[in-house]
Amino acid sequence: MRVILAEDSVLLREGLVGLLERFGHTVVAAVGDAPALIEAATEQAPDIVITDVRMPPSFSDEGLRAALALRAEQPGLPVLVLSQYVEQTYATEFLSSATGYLLKDRVGEVAEFIEAIGKVAGGGTVVDPEVVRQLLTKRRAPLQRLTPREREVLALMAEGRSNSAISRALTITEAAVAKHIANILSKLDLPPDQDDHRRVLAVLAFLNT
Amino acid sequence: MTVRGALEALTYNPLRFTRSRWPWRSLAYLLASAVPAALAAGAVWLISRWLDPLGVALACLTLIVLLTPAVTAFERWRIGLVDRDPLRGRTVPFWWQVSNAFVISYALWWIDLGVVLLSLGLPAMLLTAPLQPSGTGPVSSSLLFGAGLVLISIAAYPITAWAGARAAMTRSILCPDDAGEVRRSRARLVDAFEVERRRIERDLHDGAQQRLVALSMNLGVAKLTLEPGSEAHKAVEAAHEQARLALQEVRELIRGVHPQVLAGRGLSAAVQDAAGRSPIPIEVELTVPRLPEAIEANAYYVVAEALANIAKHSKAKRGWVTGTYDGRTLRLEVGDDGVGGAILKDRSGVADRVATLDGVLRLSSPAGGPTRLAVEIPCA
Numbered sequence: 015m016r017v018i019l020a021e022d023s024v025l026l027r028e029g030l031v032g033l034l035e036r037f038g039h040t041v042v043a044a045v046g047d048a049p050a051l052i053e054a055a056t057e058q059a060p061d062i063v064i065t066d067v068r069m070p071p072s073f074s075d076e077g078l079r080a081a082l083a084l085r086a087e088q089p090g091l092p093v094l095v096l097s098q099y100v101e102q103t104y105a106t107e108f109l110s111s112a113t114g115y116l117l118k119d120r121v122g123e124v125a126e127f128i129e130a131i132g133k134v135a136g137g138g139t140v141v142d143p144e145v146v147r148q149l150l151t152k153r154r155a156p157l158q159r160l161t162p163r164e165r166e167v168l169a170l171m172a173e174g175r176s177n178s179a180i181s182r183a184l185t186i187t188e189a190a191v192a193k194h195i196a197n198i199l200s201k202l203d204l205p206p207d208q209d210d211h212r213r214v215l216a217v218l219a220f221l222n223t
Numbered sequence: 224m225t226v227r228g229a230l231e232a233l234t235y236n237p238l239r240f241t242r243s244r245w246p247w248r249s250l251a252y253l254l255a256s257a258v259p260a261a262l263a264a265g266a267v268w269l270i271s272r273w274l275d276p277l278g279v280a281l282a283c284l285t286l287i288v289l290l291t292p293a294v295t296a297f298e299r300w301r302i303g304l305v306d307r308d309p310l311r312g313r314t315v316p317f318w319w320q321v322s323n324a325f326v327i328s329y330a331l332w333w334i335d336l337g338v339v340l341l342s343l344g345l346p347a348m349l350l351t352a353p354l355q356p357s358g359t360g361p362v363s364s365s366l367l368f369g370a371g372l373v374l375i376s377i378a379a380y381p382i383t384a385w386a387g388a389r390a391a392m393t394r395s396i397l398c399p400d401d402a403g404e405v406r407r408s409r410a411r412l413v414d415a416f417e418v419e420r421r422r423i424e425r426d427l428h429d430g431a432q433q434r435l436v437a438l439s440m441n442l443g444v445a446k447l448t449l450e451p452g453s454e455a456h457k458a459v460e461a462a463h464e465q466a467r468l469a470l471q472e473v474r475e476l477i478r479g480v481h482p483q484v485l486a487g488r489g490l491s492a493a494v495q496d497a498a499g500r501s502p503i504p505i506e507v508e509l510t511v512p513r514l515p516e517a518i519e520a521n522a523y524y525v526v527a528e529a530l531a532n533i534a535k536h537s538k539a540k541r542g543w544v545t546g547t548y549d550g551r552t553l554r555l556e557v558g559d560d561g562v563g564g565a566i567l568k569d570r571s572g573v574a575d576r577v578a579t580l581d582g583v584l585r586l587s588s589p590a591g592g593p594t595r596l597a598v599e600i601p602c603a
Contacts, residue, residue, distance in 0.1 A: 023433040029440050036444070073425070074487040098432055098474065101484045103492040118432075119470045122439030122463065124447055148499045 015039045015135055018058060020051035020065040020077060021096075030064070030121065037128050048076035055084050055091070062135040066118075067097040067104065078107060094134045096121070100144040114140040146172040159201045167194040228306035230387030233380070245305070246379035249386030252304040256335035259297065263328055287324050291317070294324040298393050305383075305390045310398045323396045331389065338385045342378035346371045406579070410517075413579045417481075417520050424481040432473050439466040485523050489513045494544055497527050501542070502534050503559070509546040511553060518602055521576040522555060528573050529557040529596050537561025537594060553600045563592035 017039050021027040024046070031041045043054035047070045055063055063084060065077040081093045094114035097104060104115075114134035120142065121127050130140045146169050160168065163184075170180045177195070181188045226232045229252075232245035240246070270282045287294075299310055315323075349371030353364040442463040449456040477483075485493035491509045498505035513519070526544055533542045539561030546555040565588035567574060573596075577584040582600035 023429070023437075025437045026433050026440075029437045033440060033444060068428070068483070074483075098428060099478070099483050101482075101492075101496045103484050103488050103496055118436045119439065119467060119474075121436060122443045122467060122470075124440070124443035127443075 015061045015131075016042045016058065017131075018042055018051065018054050018060040018063045019044045020046070020048070020063070020069065020080070022046045022066060022069045026118075033121070033124065033127075034131075039131075046070070048080040051077075051080045052083060056087070060091075062092045062094060062131060064094045064096065064131070067095060067099075075104065078104060082107075090137075092134045092137065094131060094140070100142055100148060113138070115142055115145060116140060117142045117144055141173055143169070143173050160198060164194050164198050164201070167191060168198050171195065171198075227308055228387060228390070229383045230391065233383060233387070237376075240383075241376045241379050246383050248304045249379075249383040250339065252301055252386045252390065253335040253339050253382060255297075255301050255304075256332040259294070259328070260332045260336060263332070284325075287328055288321055291321045291324040294327060295320045295397065298323075298327065299397065302390050302393055305386045306394065310394065315397060319396070323393075327393075335385070335389065338381060342381045343375070346374035346378055349374060406581075410579045413521070413576070414517055417517060420481045421486070424477050424483075427473060427477050427480070428483075432470070432477065435466055435470045435473060439463065439470060442466055481520075482523070485519060490519045490522055491546075493519075493523050494526050494546075497523075497530055498544060501530050503537075503539055504541045505530060505533075506541065506543045507545075509544055509555075511546055511548040514548070514553065514602055518553065518580060518600055521580055522553060522598070522600060525573050525576055525598055526555060526557055532565065533557070533559045533561065533594075536565065537563075537592070539592075539594075548602070551601065551603045553598075553602050555598045555600075556595060558593055558595040561592050561594060562590075563588045563594050564590045565594050565596075 015038075017034055019027060019030055019034070019041055021030060021044070027044050027046065031044050034041050042058045042060055043050075045051050045054055051063070051065060054060075063081070065081055067075055067077040069076040077095060081095060084091055085093060092113050094116065096116055096118045098118050100117055114130060116127070116130060120130070133140050166184060167180060170183055175183065177188050177191045181191045184191070226235070226245070229245045229249050232240060232243055235243060266286060267279065267283060271279050274282060302310065349367045352367035352371065353361075355364075442459055445459050446456060446463060449459060482493050482496070484496050489512075491507075491511055494509055495507050498507045514522075530542070530544075533539055537559045539559035542557070542559035542561075544555070544557050546553065548554070565586060567584070567586045574584055577598055577600065580600045582598060585597045586595070587597075588594040
């Protein structure tokens with residue numbers, strides 16, 4: 015896979031390049047700020063862009079803005095955003111601009127991190143479990159109608175897990191998972207949808223309103 | 224708490240107050256007026272022997288102008304009797320001192336002595352009842368003596384109150400920007416803290432945090448190369464876990480120091496996120512534009528502190544944060560449906576933060592709840 019990486023910390027950038035190459039990906043450009051990221055992504059046509067949120071020059075949210083700009087230019091471009099923070103504010107904005115939002119810590123869980131990259135590059139959505147957890151604690155009125163088990167399923171759904179992954183995580187049958195999901199979607203007044211990606215977005219959009 | 228002056232001493236309980244030295248110091252302060260009063264009376268009397276009334280008035284004015292430095296020095300000295308705070312700030316212009324000296328000589332010295340006379344006159348009369356040859360019996364004169372004792376303790380109050388007020392008045396005339404300077408320096412201090420917090424946050428983010436992420440990543444890679452279940456794998460696994468926890472702690476630390484979203488997105492977003500992290504459901508209705516950094520930061524910490532208290536003490540089922548900004552004033556309210564009984568400590572960080580911004584803080588928390596904390600901060 016052809017990857018473009020934007021990360022201003024040299025230590026981490028070199029580490030990530032090594033990690034990605036170890037798993038057979040090609041890092042076509044590793045840059046340290048947002049303008050360089052946009053330039054590289056426009057020239058190189060990568061399979062996925064992985065970017066830090068906070069970069070020079072103003073160290074606020076250049077990575078997110080760059081992701082937004084890139085997605086506006088190339089609507090299908092998979093973008094995975096790595097953040098030191100999980101903030102709902104950024105998660106919400108980002109969901110319109112990128113398709114993966116992970117806490118930087120997750121790069122330590124190497125196997126899962128590589129899997130997440132694959133999922134995002136394949137057109138899927140990955141949202142950090144921490145973000146999902148925070149969104150769920152808001153406990154909006156319709157969420158109160160869910161049973162504890164259904165909440166667990168919703169949390170896993172929102173992380174982008176498939177039905178079989180959910181069944182493994184909760185040690186229940188896939189049929190039971192499907193039934194929970196149908197219940198959740200109907201309790202939340204969401205139309206049933208077979209597309210995982212849209213399902214996640216629908217759930218998150220609901221949680222965020 | 225140490226009392227800084229006579230006015231503050233009035234808040235002591237009566238026993239402690241009457242036994243403290245503040246009534247005596249106040250009495251000394253007021254009696255000190257006898258010196259200039261005697262001088263002034265003597266001067267007027269002497270002058271009036273040679274001059275007509277108009278001449279007397281003119282001579283008095285001239286005398287006041289000539290004596291102004293002495294009067295000012297005298298007033299500055301005796302403020303120390305009833306007020307421990309030294310007089311700071313620049314010296315006021317001479318003409319200002321002259322008008323002060325005029326007011327003091329014209330009215331205040333006489334009032335000082337009048338207050339002493341009125342407060343102590345009756346008690347003194349009663350206390351001397353046993354010595355007076357008015358023919359009252361020993362029983363009634365000792366009753367009168369007792370009443371005199373009570374009245375003399377009561378007299379401590381008007382004397383101290385007037386001395387304190389009088390000193391405050393002199394202070395505000397001679398050092399008009401004293402209070403303002405204290406407030407400004409406090410605001411500068413809070414600003415400096417804010418700058419420092421941001422620097423610490425930046426350093427932690429660029430340094431420790433990045434290194435921990437890299438460490439965690441390297442340990443993750445190392446784990447892959449090792450045989451699962453082997454001793455080495457277990458050791459690396461444990462180290463990896465430690466790195467993960469350290470990262471979590473650093474992240475929480477950074478958020479406490481200065482939340483990134485506050486700088487990046489402003490107060491509304493930062494409050495939303497803080498509410499999202501609360502273990503108690505908090506409803507947020509807050510849409511305010513970007514405001515000056517100091518206001519955003521202080522308002523945020525006030526709300527965050529209130530939310531933390533709700534989570535810790537209120538036993539509430541839900542809470543809320545509302546806020547408006549009308550172009551001049553930022554109004555915030557944090558409330559919960561908990562057990563109430565919250566108190567605002569004098570020296571709480573919340574009160575200090577609001578005070579440095581000239582804001583107003585109101586807390587209503589009857590036993591049984593609900594608790595409401597309302598904050599108004601002027602932004603103009």
